[in-house]
Amino acid sequence: MKLVTQVRYGTRILLDLAMHQSKGIVQMGDIASRQNISLKYLEQLIMPIKNAGLVTSKRGPKGGHRLAKSPDQITLAQIIRIFEKEYVPKEISDDTSTYSEHQDSLIREAWDEALEAFYNRLEKVTLADLSIGTTKKLWESSGLLIFT
Amino acid sequence: MKLVTQVRYGTRILLDLAMHQSKGIVQMGDIASRQNISLKYLEQLIMPIKNAGLVTSKRGPKGGHRLAKSPDQITLAQIIRIFEKEYVPKEISDDTSTYSEHQDSLIREAWDEALEAFYNRLEKVTLADLSIGTTKKLWESSGLLIFT
DNA sequence: TTTAATTCATACTAAATTGATATAGATTAT
């Protein structure tokens, strides 16, 4: 059970967008250099995020991306769900007899509820939580409020 | 986030052991044929289960494996923990500046608590739950109590 | 209306993980 890199990068992208919200639209190229991710890889990552409705985009020169919701409406759980493909557990047994169905349904039910509990906790961390912390720290350490 | 095959097979092995408890010690070869898993693969899977203290073994002829605890002391969560290697989420940011530490610790904390919630639910399903269901179903459907 | 900046769409490659097989050694009841 691991936090795939796509989630880490995805979070960085969204966080970057959140912190540069005031600029309006932001270019992938800028994020790429700021976050030190290859532009091409980043372009791939932003796509599912966009399809999930977390950002909107505009093509052409002066185009770019922006958050589709306010940072406190975007949660860690949402980001993780985009990349961790929802997985239905296979049957424990490989036969088709009736008696294994009971086991399988017990396991599946527990699994589903466990996943729900997992995501519930992750719903509680928003981009706002993360970026507020960031700008605050920046302010404290440098005396400059760079990202506003 | 998926239930790896190792967990499915591991569960089947333990369930098989649980259902043949009365025989005392059980050979991997028997489990392999009953569960339709290659003996060699199965031998690999039983090792971490043994190291986790869920079963004990005896070598030589008439050797084999048996559960180290009663079936109601063995939970799905335990089995999953054996195979899903405990994974510490990497830092979101790759720089070493102070301001990213706050984000990372927020995320890590949420992640840890989410995992805990996940496993808590899975603690509630024991081998006994699964095997009791099985023998009962068998009884009902065939009139024969095969696994006792 | 051409040009250049940008997102969008795929195809491809490389590395890591997982699933499975193979070979041989260690232990022990008979």
Added chain:
DNA sequence: ATAATCTATATCAATTTAGTATGAATTAAA
């Protein structure tokens, strides 16, 4: 001794994940 059984590695194949490359579609601006 011998054969049955578990133990320990090595190897291979399949799948998934990470990352790169190529180029088309869109559009602001000169």
